[in-house]
Amino acid sequence: MIVSYGALVPVALNDDTVRSAPKVLLHDHLDGGLRVGTVIELADAAGYRDLPTTDPAELGRWFLGAAHSGSLERYLETFGHTVAVLQTPDALSRAAAEAAEDLAADGVVYAEVRFAPELHVENGMDLDGAVHAVLEGFAVGTARAAAAGRTIRVGCLLTAMRHAARSREIAELSVRHRDSGVVGFDIAGAEKGFPPTRHLDAFEYVRQQNAHVTIHAGEAFGLPSIWEAVQWCGADRLGHGVRIVDDIESGGRGDDPAQPPRLGRLAAWVRDNRIPLEMCPTSNVHTGAATSLADHPIGLLARLRFRVTVNTDNRLMSDCTMTSEMTGLADTFGYGWDDLQWFTVNAMKSAFIGFDERLALIENVIKPGYAALRAD
Template sequence: MSDDPLVVAPKVLLHDHLDGGLRPQTIIELADEIGYTDLPSTEAEALGWWFRDSADSGSLPRYLETFDQTLAVMQTKEGLFRVASECAQDLAKDGVVYAESRYAPEQHLRQGLTLEDVVEVVNAGFRDGEARAAEAGRPIRVTALLTAMRHAANSREIAELAVRYRDDGVAGFDIAGAEAGYPPTRHLDAFEFLRRANAHFTIHAGEAFGLPSIWEAIQWCGADRLGHGVRIVDDITIEGLPFATWLEAHRDNARALAEVDLDGVQLGRLAAYVRDCRIPLEMCPTSNLQTGAALSISLHPITLLKRLLFRVTLNTDNRLMSHTSASREATLLAEQAEWTVADLRWVTINAMKSAFIPFDQRLGIINDIIKPGYVPLLPETS
């Protein structure tokens, strides 16, 4: 077990894609089992670097090709079970105590599985991974978020599936995929169904597209949380300048966001609403660098939003493609953006408060696991 305090520290993930977190060796072995021969490499280290290089390439086709490779080996019960179990084990080893893992059931039907088959075998895999993690002394709870794709027409069916399984390992619903040209309002029927069923949902919004996407997700669709939401800074001015303009003028100062005088910061109506209503932001710094939504870790908007007390949470998005983990995201912010252990404790509690499980269960994890877990890591004055 690691003695790195940022690995030992209890962590919570709300935004982690199941098909973006496979072990390279698992991909190779599953591909061999099903006769899939299109992998770019059959050596684990080289395959891992291919995923990272493709995600860093700046080429959208290359980035999307990485998911073609992971999805190819997630089409059987055996493959899905193993991937889900290893997901839980890997997160637990990294100090994650609660995670919501999202995936799109409709993307796993190529070899004859039904939507119900997919959900049930993934849930079974998570339970297996939880049991193995507990045996290793790293207990974790993993729930699922069922994702519908923005460009497809299956969102109502996936929403109904999420409600059907919400007492059996599924915590909520999500939509993902390209924001531009596919607004969340195309899926109003699904969101209205979820609201009538008193079900939780999040929406990918405010990453590749800006404020209109965030506004629609909140005001038209009623999202409980925002997946990414990093572009909310487009509704913030600093010293009278739009955030992007101000940041461009200070891009050579790695401490700019840590030093900015908050008295000179002005929130627009939408940003103020998001903060006032404590709408959680599922932020993924490394992933945002790859997609161009942020300049660097040191100048990632998460630091300003944290200082302004938005309900910021820290997440991984796609661990394989971003070559990251919950601990690595925390370490990068500590090393490059002056985050303290107290800051990391704060975002962890934010995330647990925002999870899609019952209040008493959230409170129990905060009081019994997260807060005690940070006590030996914090200065006595914290």
């Protein structure tokens, strides 16, 4: 147990009960979370003929198999298909609406879903049009979820591609739309050879505008990527950040096997400053950032009280949900409701919305939701 709340008889922890628990998601890619059937229908509408198969079950298996290759580069190749079918406002709006509905059905009460506008302009849609389409879709999906009795709030993160040269433009786009539902700026893509410091002007602009930054760092590359993200680029959060464990010396040194792990200066700084880690366990195993769920650094980092959050990354590619992530961690590490609440509160504290809004969700939605699950 990470936290103790007393001797109450808890509701059994399983897929159904975890699905009913309020959850918070900070790291989820729009183009990585489409429904398989939607990919096929959008491909047909767009005249896109390069899907490996148009059979829904087979296509779902293909995405999972390609993702579960142990290679981040191979994993990223799967996005060629989803991005190809998201080149019109209608397609983007549909994907966003369905994402909001699917997350709400999974018990997510607050989500930040990210996408890269620069990847969706091949057919003439401009960057602002792409953002408008996604925000409209989130509004539609949120309304549909409410009509079904589920409440969710969705914020949008705008992602720039680290291998491209449009980061300042995307940063300005994120600030321009921050009063309409965009909550922050991100960069993504292969880390090796494309350090975040290549985009310093974008990060400086966002911070000067009092806006928020999260950076994919420490997923497939090591400590230098994390160091640059937090110390040069001013990241408020780290996307993944699993390689921070490279700066932690395991316990049991010398003649004292009970000696606790020792943190290096960067790991200590990240923990001391409560830099949130957007951890995506299943995805990290699929890309080779972790060898298995049991060996995932999330166990150690949670035990050492880093600001750990649990996320899906790409629900289509990794065939996962917030429910499956939470239940997988509970089964692997023996977590209970107190632990799942701890992860959820961590995430809500780290969200890119106002303090009052975060506090209201914690006090009025998250804590009561878990309190109900800790006792029958």
